[in-house]
Amino acid sequence: MKRRCALALVWLALALGATGARQKQAEPLLPYTAVHDPQFIPASSANFLHDPDRVIGVMAGTVAKAYPAAILSQHGLVEDQSPSGPIAVTW
Numbered sequence: 001m002k003r004r005c006a007l008a009l010v011w012l013a014l015a016l017g018a019t020g021a022r023q024k025q026a027e028p029l030l031p032y033t034a035v036h037d038p039q040f041i042p043a044s045s046a047n048f049l050h051d052p053d054r055v056i057g058v059m060a061g062t063v064a065k066a067y068p069a070a071i072l073s074q075h076g077l078v079e080d081q082s083p084s085g086p087i088a089v090t091w
Helices: 013-022 069-075
Strands: 008-009 040-042 057-059 065-066 077-082 084-091
Touching: 008 057, 008 077, 057 069, 065 069, 065 077
Parallel strands: 008 065
Antiparallel strands: 008 040, 057 065, 077 084
């Protein structure tokens, strides 16, 4: 893929399921569940991304990360760490 950054965010579908299971049944589910500890994979393994897909890229020093817009649209917020300190990524 031409425009992939060094790393891509892995969709945490299991985390979404676990979050929904922890809420009381009478409470409405929130539209977004923030990702607090994202897991990353090498860009070469991110076969779920394609050239036209949008990502928000962050680079600090030699560390590059990509946050796919499709995942951010479902979660609303990713709280992550950069070499400079904590960051929040939103779409």
